[in-house]
Amino acid sequence: MVIDKIINNNIVSSYDDKGREVVVMGRGLGFQSKVGQQITKSRIEKIFRMESSEESEKLQAVLADIPLEYIQIVDEIIAFAHTVLTNKLNKSIYITLTDHINYAIDRHRQGVHFSNALLWEIKKLYQKEFCVGKKALEIIWQRLAIELSEDEAASITLHIVNAEFGVEMPNTIDITKLIQNVIKIVTYHFQTALNEESINYDRFITHLKFFSQRVITNCNNHGEDEVFHKMIKNQYPEAYECARKIKAYIEKEYGIDLPNEEMVYLTIHIKRITMDHQDE
Incomplete structure (x- = not known):
């Protein structure tokens, strides 16, 4: 690789063997160097390959004035x-x-x-x-x-x-608040604290992270399985009623009507975490 641009004494930009723009880090790598000069491999500490030229430019701008x-x-x-x-x-x-x-x-x-x-x-x-x-x-x-x-x-x-x-930071903050509110709905509905040490709670939180992301970004393109939906609704009526309250909250706050598939998985996870409490 050769130096395409000197960002500072320790950072330069170049292109790899596939023609992709890269940002190369190494102590003194840009000091008294020139554009077109070969980069000494032994001095390279890190090579950053970003997803786009726009991101590469942003990275260069950030790294330019940072120790x-x-x-x-x-x-x-x-x-x-x-x-x-x-x-x-x-x-x-x-x-x-x-x-x-x-x-x-x-x-x-x-x-x-x-x-x-x-x-x-x-x-x-x-x-x-x-x-x-x-x-x-x-x-x-x-x-x-x-x-x-x-x-x-x-x-x-x-x-x-x-x-x-x-996602962007504002979305992450919204996702965090949404998860917390869903947990409150479950806790209040069953009038019990959830077992935060259980594997089912961990799985529920993982599910809620992706669920909340779909809600915040309004990306709920799921198929409908009405037979499975009715089966879960009938088999776990109390957990489904709790999921229905979550659905009402989502519709009120975000104007989104949760599809049946989301209701099914919410119900299953809610049933699992309430079983943890029953087993204690």
């Missing part, structure tokens, strides 16, 4: 995320998380402390992702001796969730 240590921190955080999460992260996480970490550290150094209103919900609903957020704080402390709060861990968590589900 190399911050970029290395983000790379380490994302590497850890890949070891604990099932879902693949969208590559845009390199843009959003790098920008956020830079802003969070700068804000901390100025003595400005951030309070995340969704901290409790995020810790409860995105446990694996919050584990990544906590690990991020640990990495930042180890590398920079800067101690950020749990509120920042929660914000980092939302960026990870964004990258998992391919």
